Amino acid sequence: MTVTFQLNGEGCRFDGDPMTPLVDILRHERFLTGTKAVCREGFCGACTVHVDDEAVPSCLKPVGLVHGCAVTTIEGLSSGNQPLHxxxxxxxxxxxxxxxxxxxxxxxxxxxxxxxxxxxxxxxxxxxxxxxxxxxxxxxxxxxxxxxxxxxxxxxxxxxxxxxx
Ligand code: FES
Ligand code: FES
The missing domain is CATH 1.10.150.120 ([2Fe-2S]-binding domain)
Structure with a gap:
């Protein structure tokens, strides 16, 4: 399956198993390693990203469910010339x-x-x-x-x- 979404303001395409956890796409395919994979069970919050402005644990979010969404990681949190949120x-x-x-x-x-x-x-x-x-x-x-x-x-x-x- 092809999944497309916005990632830190840029288009992102993933071809593969739509059940792949979003955190693995972020870390292993996009090398956005600010997002941490720790418990992988939704308890620790280390993998939290924004999906359409909602904070969600990316270890529990199959990438297929972000099709058409806007995903923001810690690397994309600040905008413009602002260095830090x-x-x-x-x-x-x-x-x-x-x-x-x-x-x-x-x-x-x-x-x-x-x-x-x-x-x-x-x-x-x-x-x-x-x-x-x-x-x-x-x-x-x-x-x-x-x-x-x-x-x-x-x-x-x-x-x-x-x-x-
Ligand atoms: S890795 Fe702990 S909530 Fe996702
Ligand atoms: S886990 Fe070390 S600063 Fe929070």
Missing amino acids: PVQAAFEAADAVQCGMCFPGMVMSFSAFVRDNPHASRPEIKAAMVGNICRCTGYERIVDAVAECLDQARKAGQLVGGIHV
Whole structure:
């Protein structure tokens, strides 16, 4: 089967088994290794990407189901001249990364979260982390980073319709 979709803004074609997990296409055929394959069971969130702006675990997404969709990975998250998405910048500023294995998935999950929940409270940020595991257990700093990202956006008046880059 031929599957076509947009990948980080460019056309992408895959010829093969439509049940192939999207994460394997991203990593092994497109060499977008920012997307991590860790548990492969939908528990850890390390493989999170956006499919039509929704954060999804790419290990559970057969490539056939993204036919005609727009897929964004951590490599394609920022746009234009902006080097970092505000969530990425906030993680860096908060020193919220240790080994880095969870980082791309966290950023992809929380970039969708802050867009959809621009007024989220700290408990809501913590609750949103349920789908992403950090083996280094740096959760507090990650929550700090997301809270600070939202705070900065509020101060800058960027919360109309959520944070966009
Ligand atoms: S590798 Fe996909 S959720 Fe863990
Ligand atoms: S920083 Fe190591 S798994 Fe999260």
